Amino acid sequence: MTSPLDSYTASMDDLCFSDEAKTRMVEALKDAEKNARPGTAAEVLTMPARRPKRHTRRWARVAAGLALALVLGGGGTVAVAAGVLPNPADVLSDVFGGAPAQTELLNDVGRPVGATATSNGVTVTAEAVVGDRSNYAVAYSIEFDDPSVLEELEFHEGGKLTYVGDAFLRVDGAMSGGGFARLYDADPTDNTLQLVEVMGVQTWNDAGVVGRTARFTMSKLEIFTDEGEIETLVAGDWNFKFEMNYVDTTVDLPAGQSTTWQGSDVTIDAVSVSSLGVTVDYTIDRQIGDLGPSGQMSDEALAEQAAVLGLPVIVTFADGTTFDATDANGSAVKRDGGTSVVTKARTYDRIVAAGDIVSVTVGDVEIPVSAA
Template sequence: MTSPLDSYTRSMDGLRFSDEAKARMVEVLREAKKNAQPKAPAEVLTMPARRPRHRWARVAAGLALALVLGGGGTVAVAAGVLPNPADVLSDVFGGAPAQTELLNEVGRPIGASATSNGVTVTAEAVAGDRSNYTVVYSVAFDDPSVLEDIEPGEDGTLPLVADATCYVDGASGGGGGSWFYDADPGDGTIQYAETMGFTTWNGASIIGRTMRFSMSEIRVYDAEGEYVTLVTGNWDLKFEMNYVDTTVDLPAGQHTTWQGADVTVDAVAVSSVGVTVDYTIDRQIGDLGPSGQMSDEAEAKMEAVTGLPVTVTFADGTTFDATNANTHAQEQGDGTSAVTKTVTYDRIVAAGDIVSVTVGDVEIPVSAA
């Protein structure tokens, strides 16, 4: 079976790195995720039961059509995908997102690059599944001396952090991690890898949607143990999330319990980069009290709905705890909650190297798919 790592290696042949650098990029991408920046805390969105969106769909479609007819540009609205009007306006007046071509299973954005203050940031490759992805950006310095004395740690990552944000059109929440590494020391270019998991309002795939990435600062961890500014600028990119979906859907419908409440497993999907679990629990979070710092009681209420344990087991015997994933909880009219957990692993694997996913006390083998 061809793994995404094999495809990523072949895809690197079309880029400007040396063979040795390409090999290091793949290896660092495999290993460095284990020590990436701490992932964003799980995001929980508690909303009333879904209501028909027919009116909003007509408004969005009408707005897109008006922009096409009146603005001289072209706007594509995919079936089931409702773009943010501000995003549509951005594409019309600021230019459409860069297209992304497929090289094997990996997407390579074409022309997704921005230069500011002598630094050029370019989206090089993207891989993932319906809800999770990993993107690699190159960060090229006109003055390579800026990178002198910045040494990688034992895991290959650099002591750098970025002030960066990303958004995928149609996403309702998400989180992940990022890290810097140097695929070819001395060439004046470093790499920034970002791995994220997203949920969407209608549960649709993020593949084919537009990624909007922005970076404004890179900081370095100095000898005094503090982060200081290395460079500032305005690097704004947008490109299509176009890559081969490596998702494998597992059998669902199993029943378990969590803290005394009945749970039904609605869907489980694994891929080379992450896992997504949907379940319905016979409980609701309810009132969490005033906004601000969450009380112990409020945290316990959330845990009772969103804390269902999820574990992924790999062929080498190791496991990944996906319990503290990016989580979306939606209250239903019958007193239950529909919960979605989605998260990227701390590694990239071949789909055939995933043995099972355990949800609560129910183990679901991948071989059953």
């Protein structure tokens, strides 16, 4: 099986690259994906030092970004809590401000068309989106009219920056979720930074995010310096919206198994995996009581929460490595009879090929992907 990144092989045929450049970019992406590991910098295709026209290089940076964002450090965590129904202001925006930008498919990858905004000499563009039913990764380019803004920056290994800024993407119908963002410079010879946001969200009735409207907003781009200070690279007003259109890579695994967690009976209701992450639903014979004020939970309250949400979830890959998804974005809904229905979603620390996922272990129950 292939991962979403392999789709770039065919997608390149529709773009303005030479045959040699297409081959080099595809091979570089495959190498980056194959060798990607947390905390290491993968190799990026290097281009000549001169500055050719921007459109001939954008997709090379975008493709590399989707491969590299999950292995570069220096990111910021992101949390979201949004209403189930669209914000009334969003509805009015769609009526009077026009429909969201359409997103065309290049094989498994969505490419928003015209999802861009310019403010104070900086242009932010949504370049690509990949994902599954409840996890997604969006790659943005941030182009500076004045390249001198980037010349004084001190980059970390792999061209990354410690991102702090408030760039935020909200998907209509997302109830809650969390993830991270990576800001880095894939090509120091140009005037563009790359931002990749990876999120796992929960939607009403598990309807998923494909086909929904995504709304991007940013008022400033900030980084955290080595001196421990927050530096604002640029402030402005960037807003645009686009369709979440991509090929859903979700694979649903067999469910219905029983296990226990901290003395409580558990029924595994649903398990799904994809190239980006894992989602697990289960019912547990326990409920969470009053946890106290947010951010001020006692040790007892934390233990009570873990007794419901802390069911271990481990993903095993073909190379023998594992990913611990126990500490996932989770929610618990109380049901009659003292039970709770729990949903946990977590993105991996890299993009993988669906065929490289061997199994998911929930509690003490191992579920092989081959059984799907």
